[in-house]
Structures are given as C-alpha cells and as structure tokens.
C-alpha cells in the first residue's frame with residue numbers, strides 16, 4: 001500500500017535519507033530502527049508530507065503523493081501520532097476522541113448536530129476507547145493520565161481519524177521503562193484488531209521486535225538491513241552499527 005522509491009533528502013552535507021526504497025503491505029506492522037540521526041524521523045516527515053524530498057517517489061494506494069500537501073495525505077488515510085499537541089487539555093478523554101470523530105465527519109463545520117448523529121459518534125468513540133483498554137478513563141482529562149495513557153490516547157485519536165496507514169514515531173518515548181511494553185501492547189492490540197498497516201519508528205530494537213512483522217534498519221540515511229526481527233538481529237552489519245557488537 002506504501003511504496004517508497006529511491007527517496008532522497010539531504011540537509012546540506014547531511015544525507016538524512018539517502019536513496020531509500022521500501023514497501024509496506026496491507027495490514028503489515030513494520031518497524032524502522034536505527035541509532036539517533038539515522039534518518040528515521042526525516043523519513044516519516046517525508047511520508048506525512050511535512051517536508052518534501054530532493055528526489056524519488058512516494059506512492060500510497062497507487063497514487064503518487066510525493067509532493068502532496070499533508071492534508072491530502074491525511075484524507076487518503078496516512079495518519080500519524082501528533083506528539084500530543086492536538087489534545088484538548090480541559091476536555092475529557094471521551095470528548096477528545098469525539099472531537100476527532102466530529103472533525104473527521106466534517107460535523108464541526110456544520111455546527112449543531114442532531115441528537116442521533118451525536119449519540120452514534122459517542123458510541124463510536126467508546127468503541128475506540130474500548131479497543132485501547134481506555135474506556136475506564138473516559139471521564140478523566142489528559143492531566144489525570146499517566147504518560148503511557150497519554151500516548152495511547154494520542155494514538156487512539158490518530159486511529160479515530162481512520163488512518164489506513166499509521167505512522168508512529170517513537171510511540172513510547174517519555175514513557176517510564178516499566179510501562180513501555182504495556183503501552184505497546186495496547187497500541188498493537190488495537191492496530192491488529194483493525195488490520196491497519198503501521199510503520200513504527202523506534203531507536204530501541206527490544207521495544208519493537210516482539211510486535212513487528214518486519215524490521216527495517218536505517219543507518220546514515222540508508223537501509224542497511226531488512227527482515228524478520230530475529231533475522232535482522234543476527235545480521236553482522238546491524239550488530240556492528242546499531243548494537244556496537246563486533247564479532
């Protein structure tokens with residue numbers, strides 16, 4: 001569903017993304033790992049349209065989106081987590097999801113809503129919170145949530161916007177080490193239930209290996225390895241460059 005063809009983005013002499021090719025299939029959960037500065041975030045920004053490449057192509061569902069503005073990509077179904085910036089801090093968890101749904105259906109622009117539309121949106125919001133095991137927290141505001149639950153809410157909202165491809169850039173960053181797997185568990189459980197294709201960016205291989213169908217390793221802007229998590233971890237170049245193990 002996503003094809004990246006020979007994509008290049010340099011910042012001066014820094015080869016952030018250097019002739020990258022990759023493919024994500026329908027329903028696949030793919031992780032990109034690599035040390036800081038490998039080019040992971042730049043790649044996500046290119047896919048979501050926040051920056052434009054120097055050359056190469058990005059195809060999503062057979063459409064060329066290489067130079068499409070971000071809102072067009074969101075409409076087509078490319079969603080990303082927003083690092084919490086879009087949460088309404090004085091609204092409840094439930095309202096935050098409802099607001100996302102209202103905006104998806106264009107209901108905010110239309111003003112007041114008929115009661116039946118309103119209750120169907122509430123039902124949908126509760127279903128989404130259920131999928132993420134968050135319904136018991138629906139009446140709390142974001143201030144009352146742990147860092148891990150904030151991340152889950154953030155992703156539930158990307159999810160409410162009905163992404164076909166979710167881009168998650170370090171979904172557990174800032175989450176206490178002990179909670180990282182719990183957060184990954186709820187995210188991946190919901191993603192699998194809906195069969196959404198997902199690209200997870202992570203610098204720590206341990207966090208994603210159990211959740212990924214495929215792992216892609218980036219280093220200095222290039223893809224240096226790709227395969228099942230266990231295959232990639234045995235790769236000599238990956239061991240040397242990412243884990244610092246020389247054998």
Ligand SMILES: Nc1ncnc2c1ncn2[C@@H]1O[C@H](COP(=O)(O)OP(=O)(O)O)[C@@H](O)[C@H]1O
Nearest residue numbers: 011014016034035036037038039040041042043
């Ligand atoms: N807007 C920018 N201007 C200049 N250099 C950048 C910019 N964004 C990223 N870089 C550089 O590109 C390289 C890749 O960065 P990034 O994609 O953030 O890596 P990662 O997410 O893997 O840590 C780094 O050397 C970084 O300093």
Ligand SMILES: [Mg+2]
Nearest residue numbers: 040041042169
């Ligand atoms: Mg990054």
